[in-house]
Amino acid sequence: MKKIGIYGGTFDPIHHAHLILARDARESLGLEKVIFVPAATSPFKDSPVASMEMRLSMLQAAIEGEPAFVVDDCELRRSPPSYTIDTVEQILQREGRAEIYYLLGQDNIETLPGWHRFEELERSVRFVVLDRTGSEAKHSYQVVRRKIDISATEIRKRVASGQSIRYLVPAAVEAMIRQGNLYRESAK
Secondary structure (H helix, E strand, O other), rough: OOEEEEEEEEOOOOOHHHHHHHHHHHHHHOOEEEEEEEEEOOOOOOOOOOOOOHHHHHHHHHOOOOOOEOOHHHHHHHOOOOOOOHHHHHHHHHHEEEEEEEEHHHOOOHHHHHHHOOOHHHHHHHEEEOOOOOOOOOOEEEEEEEEOOOHHHHHHHHHHHOOOOOOEEOOOHHHHHHHHOOOOOOOO
């Protein structure tokens, strides 16, 4: 049975820590591919700063040339609210028999039990926590860990204050942020 990773998030913007941890998860779990699913909005986080279209474009640019990484914009096309269980069901329907590993950031663990139809979701996927903090796990989920001190919040703040984001995001993403004048106002 094929093993597929689904990596959901706002990706506002996508950065190297996202990509490095996705690569580590793919290799350590033996995933055939990782499907990046940008969220329209999260009920547990502030609304994204960049538009859906811009976040999708940045994500596509960031993974260009990486055949094992693909983007699925199903949550951006779906009428709100958009739930992870619906995304998983849609991808399973398309992919056929597959073992799904749902990749999520360490910062989502506390809200996880509150996700829509959580018990059903937990039966449908194997949750894998992507931890870039290096902290001790306080949950029973599998962890892919690499200490990387890069965050989307930091990137937005750096852009707002005129600081460089070179090496924090792929060059194509940096160019898109600059050309689109993204994150120039105070970051959240």
